Amino acid sequence: MFTDDLTIEAPKLHGAAATPTPPPGAAADWTIPQHWERFTSEEHRVWDLLFARQQELLAGRAVRAFHEGLDVLRLSRPGIPDLDELNERLFARTGWTVVSVPGLVPDDVFFRHLSQRRFPAGNFIRSASQLDYLEEPDVFHDVFGHVPLLAQPAVADFMQALGEEGLKALRRGALDRLSRLYWYTVEFGLAREDGDLKIYGAGILSSFGESRFSLESPDPHRPAFDIGRVLRTRYRSDAFQQSYFVVESFDELLDSILETDLGALYDSLADEPDLCPSRA
Numbered sequence: 555m556f557t558d559d560l561t562i563e564a565p566k567l568h569g570a571a572a573t574p575t576p577p578p579g580a581a582a583d584w585t586i587p588q589h590w591e592r593f594t595s596e597e598h599r600v601w602d603l604l605f606a607r608q609q610e611l612l613a614g615r616a617v618r619a620f621h622e623g624l625d626v627l628r629l630s631r632p633g634i635p636d637l638d639e640l641n642e643r644l645f646a647r648t649g650w651t652v653v654s655v656p657g658l659v660p661d662d663v664f665f666r667h668l669s670q671r672r673f674p675a676g677n678f679i680r681s682a683s684q685l686d687y688l689e690e691p692d693v694f695h696d697v698f699g700h701v702p703l704l705a706q707p708a709v710a711d712f713m714q715a716l717g718e719e720g721l722k723a724l725r726r727g728a729l730d731r732l733s734r735l736y737w738y739t740v741e742f743g744l745a746r747e748d749g750d751l752k753i754y755g756a757g758i759l760s761s762f763g764e765s766r767f768s769l770e771s772p773d774p775h776r777p778a779f780d781i782g783r784v785l786r787t788r789y790r791s792d793a794f795q796q797s798y799f800v801v802e803s804f805d806e807l808l809d810s811i812l813e814t815d816l817g818a819l820y821d822s823l824a825d826e827p828d829l830c831p832s833r834a
């Protein structure tokens with residue numbers, strides 16, 4: 555669904571599916587029962603491996619709110635979180651819940667869930683032999699990567715606003731613009747904390763390699779977050795990013811979407827050339 559010429563069709567970190575109708579067994583909004591009891595001990599073991607590896611790697615690299623939010627994932631049992639239990643904690647904090655979906659869902663379904671403070675999570679996990687492989691977002695990316703920050707009030711409100719703006723962008727044919735905002739914040743955003751760069755984007759938080767690359771490699775650009783510039787900057791989904799936009803606070807992020815007339819901004823950017831991420 556993304557029209558960026560640099561965007562390769564996989565892996566995607568949200569939205570877009572081949573068929574517009576839900577698969578058998580899924581509700582009209584594409585949700586399915588989690589059936590936590592059906593995950594195998596091997597699948598729980600993969601979660602535990604990934605969790606331990608990322609938690610260690612992210613100490614000192616992720617924003618404080620991520621580490622604070624991890625508490626919502628510290629559940630009574632190890633393994634893939636039971637969403638009923640997780641949702642009790644998450645809902646009490648910010649009114650968000652996580653719902654299970656079979657895999658990628660159409661963009662309108664995805665953004666409608668966000669607009670109603672529901673985060674769709676793929677109800678499967680990668681295999682132990684492919685810990686770093688992610689063709690489609692699985693429960694580790696979706697839950698470990700996204701849920702801790704959904705416990706942060708400004709990010710929680712920003713995500714809901716993105717859902718509402720996503721639906722509007724679909725109606726205007728501007729989803730490519732809005733997707734860039736999602737991509738460079740929720741998935742691949744960096745934030746400055748006490749003068750240091752920290753990770754808050756879920757695409758980075760759930761990636762062993764990119765957690766270090768995004769902060770420590772001399773190669774990528776790390777421009778200050780600017781919503782107009784983000785909307786003009788292409789991205790690629792088949793490689794580490796060439797640009798990571800840096801916010802000074804989550805309030806800056808939330809204010810940027812609440813105080814910007816995105817429709818007017820799309821119109822004003824219509825004749826501006828796209829920016830290449832390697833030169834952003």
Ligand code: FE
Nearest residue numbers: 567568691756
């Ligand atoms: Fe994601």
